[in-house]
Amino acid sequence: MTDMFVWKKLGKVFDPRDFPGRPWMENFAQAPATLIRDDHVRVYFSTRPMGDALGQFKSYTSWLDLDRADLTKVIRVADNPVLSLGETGTFDEFGTYPFSVLETEQGILGFYGGWTRCESVPFDVAIGAALSIDGGATFEKLGPGPIIGRSPDEPFVMSGPKIRRFNDKYYLFYIAGTKWVIDGGRPEPIYRIRMAYSDDGVNWYKHHLHLIDTVVEVDEAQASPDVHYHNGRYHMFFCYRFSTGYRSHARGYRIGYAHSDDLITWYRDDARAGLLPSAAGWDSEMVSYPHVFSVDGHTYIAYLGNGVGREGFGIARLEARP
Numbered sequence: 001m002t003d004m005f006v007w008k009k010l011g012k013v014f015d016p017r018d019f020p021g022r023p024w025m026e027n028f029a030q031a032p033a034t035l036i037r038d039d040h041v042r043v044y045f046s047t048r049p050m051g052d053a054l055g056q057f058k059s060y061t062s063w064l065d066l067d068r069a070d071l072t073k074v075i076r077v078a079d080n081p082v083l084s085l086g087e088t089g090t091f092d093e094f095g096t097y098p099f100s101v102l103e104t105e106q107g108i109l110g111f112y113g114g115w116t117r118c119e120s121v122p123f124d125v126a127i128g129a130a131l132s133i134d135g136g137a138t139f140e141k142l143g144p145g146p147i148i149g150r151s152p153d154e155p156f157v158m159s160g161p162k163i164r165r166f167n168d169k170y171y172l173f174y175i176a177g178t179k180w181v182i183d184g185g186r187p188e189p190i191y192r193i194r195m196a197y198s199d200d201g202v203n204w205y206k207h208h209l210h211l212i213d214t215v216v217e218v219d220e221a222q223a224s225p226d227v228h229y230h231n232g233r234y235h236m237f238f239c240y241r242f243s244t245g246y247r248s249h250a251r252g253y254r255i256g257y258a259h260s261d262d263l264i265t266w267y268r269d270d271a272r273a274g275l276l277p278s279a280a281g282w283d284s285e286m287v288s289y290p291h292v293f294s295v296d297g298h299t300y301i302a303y304l305g306n307g308v309g310r311e312g313f314g315i316a317r318l319e320a321r322p
Helices: none
Strands: 006-014 027-036 040-048 060-067 070-077 095-103 108-117 123-132 158-166 169-183 186-198 221-230 233-241 254-260 288-295 298-304 313-320
Touching: 006 070, 027 288, 027 298, 027 313, 040 095, 060 095, 095 123, 095 158, 108 158, 123 158, 158 221, 169 221, 221 288, 233 288, 254 288
Parallel strands: 027 095, 186 221
Antiparallel strands: 006 313, 027 040, 040 060, 060 070, 095 108, 108 123, 158 169, 169 186, 221 233, 233 254, 288 298, 298 313
């Protein structure tokens, strides 16, 4: 037994620039999330076309399939996004990012962050839901509005949903905005990890409390809460950053870790996370947006590198755990 999780990096496995001919997928492969199939592992990710004349971007969610016998091998990439963007004025008019799925008796249930543009700040986000009945190739929204939106104690930036099921109950781990700070004239969002639960995956009840304490500063931003159960304990990998200047190595995203016995009280211990930026290369500045999954007796973590996934995502395999 070691004091930390020990990961062997397998390298960057997908870069959208290697798959041209999809104008909606020019760069970024953000927030990877998996669906395990018989002979492949489907990875959902969010991507962007080139910006418009005003430098504004949209975000789409799509998928690729990795060879189950060799998770560094891409065997197919979807020809279209899995979801259409919303109509004028809806919460997801300009983007769907990130995306998380769970197989149910009704089909593949997916949750996503729906983006809209704002005047005083660049964007706002709420959480939407969709269902696939074709094995996860395409999804239909449950409705034009969000399934989890603002509330008095969660006034903006409801995003980062990760859907899980434990003990016959659905849990949605997500982030909720706490404030915007101005850095060099640019608004930057601060958000914390929260949770909601449901008996049916449609009607949700918020826990209404932050799950993870801050460490690097009071206004630390946290994202991508990914929870799995192992050996009688819940384990959460997530990412965190400074409130400002985080597009750099020194203050950029890092991957954190916490554990819990009841999904309510979490004990943070980032030193155990075990996945740090490399000395050089695609993930040398930052590591972020972790997603932990297991297949064929091995546990893996998919994650983003420099530029928060601008050049794609990579995978590491778990070699030892504390």
